[in-house]
Amino acid sequence: MDDWKEFIDSFRKFLEREVEPFAHEWDEKGELPRVIFKKLSDIGYFGLVAPEEYGGSNLGIIPSVQAMELLSEFCGSTFFSASASFGLFGEPLKHFGSDIQKNEYYRPVLSGEKIGCMAITEPQSGSDVSSIKTIAKQKKDLSIELSGQKTYITNSSIADYAIVLARFINSEGIDKGLTHFIVNLDNPRIQRGRPMKKLGLRASVTGELFFDQAVIGNEENILGGIGKGFRQTMATFNEERLSIAAYSLGVLNACLKECISFASSRMSFGKPIYQHQAVAHMIADLYTKVESVRSFTYRIANEMQTDQEKERKDRDSEMGAKCSALKLFASTQAREGVNLAVQIHGGAGYMEEYKVARLYRDIRLAEIGGGTSEIQKSIIAGSIMKRSKK
Structure with a gap:
């Protein structure tokens, strides 16, 4: 309890110093400085529900909600971009990832050195997740090619990694169902669309990801099991x-x-x-x-x-x-x-x-x-x- 209150007090002071004076400027520019991710990590915001072995404090859901409430009071754009990285990308890794995956992807995102995103929505598939058309096809050498398009993705133009939901077709041509893949976006067969012009939350970039038979690895890049x-x-x-x-x-x-x-x-x-x-x-x-x-x-x-x-x-x-x-x-x-x-x-x-x-x-x-x-x-x-x- 004392750690919790001490963190919230220090976090408010941090936001008053590092976020509040710049929120309007970031909104007008339509982007956040990348360093804000590292600063949020250093102050402990990213690690509130993360295990200590990966650099977190594991204080729990309630302190995390209180901190999210506080950040949102100062800057919604910062909240959404940060949440897409340590939340939408990081939390599935925490719950379903292997130790190897956590060390390779989860740890650097929690530290703020890397930025993550989650890619689910498609041009013709929003709330109807089961209708997703993006395909992850396993070749005979067991490598996996990703083809398709994702849209309205928070952090799309700045993220290093993505969790991508796709329909997995195994090497025998059998549809094994919707599967999450951990994807390094530094790939010549992956293109990023320009940040979209939005009504609000303008500093939190949103856009598209295009996958053109992008080789993304093998089954070691599958998160938590095939068809899950x-x-x-x-x-x-x-x-x-x-x-x-x-x-x-x-x-x-x-x-x-x-x-x-x-x-x-x-x-x-x-x-x-x-x-x-x-x-x-x-x-x-x-x-x-x-x-x-x-x-x-x-x-x-x-x-x-x-x-x-x-x-x-x-x-x-x-x-x-x-x-x-x-x-x-x-x-x-x-x-x-x-x-x-x-x-x-x-x-x-x-x-x-x-x-x-x-x-x-x-x-x-x-x-x-x-x-x-x-x-x-x-x-x-x-x-x-x-x-x-x-």
Whole structure:
């Protein structure tokens, strides 16, 4: 507990010094400095749920969620790019990787020396993971060629490594199902598209990856076993949805802080605007959203922590529904909360010089990334109906 509190205190000071003064500039440039990954690792952010033998502190899910919440309050772009590297790339390696894979890929990503990403989405395959067309074909010499296209990939243009979901065709021509492959992106047969121009989170680069019969190694590059990719992806999504809830909470915290400051200093009809009932009620609504999202987020984080400690595997479906419900609720409340923040700021809220304008653009992804709100509702309803038949 003392280590946890000490880390959070030092992490806040780090963010005030290394992130907050530059977040607007990074957003305008459309990129993060690569050194921020190393700095986040050095301060201990990447290692909160990582085993000590790989350089982590293994403090657990709850401290990690609190740290993600804090980073999101200062810079959403930094949060998303960092999470794609140590989270979407690193966490599957931690759970499913071999010792050799962890030493070769997991360790350098945790140290911030290398950057990772996860490549699942395709031009014609988003939430419908089972319809993926990318092919990993095993040749007679047992080497594997990767062919296909991935899109909307966070860190695509800056990543060193990727976990790529593809359909594995073995040397006998048999389809062995969706499988994850660990891919070194420094390959002449792998091309990267230009970073896409986005509505928000502009400093977190997003783009495409093209694989043209790229030889990526052999079965040693398979993560966690042949045909295990779909289940691994679903497990990763639970953690991603919890992290998006933490992001949503961080954005709400930032909105409340900005609104308190603005409503205290902005004068209207001879008094600070917070003294007008209309503004006061919006601040009250915003505060209520913060507290409700915080309560839900940390309850699910506690449950996930308990399940991991007890190594429970019997609650996958139930936990999946809960993570979907959490993401749905948190992202909706955050989007509504940011709208209130802009309204409280009035005309100033529409100006890019005010932080709430960036928050307004950035939060929109929370209802899309990690599965749209509509997909979350389908998952929730499916789980409820499945349990009702038992």
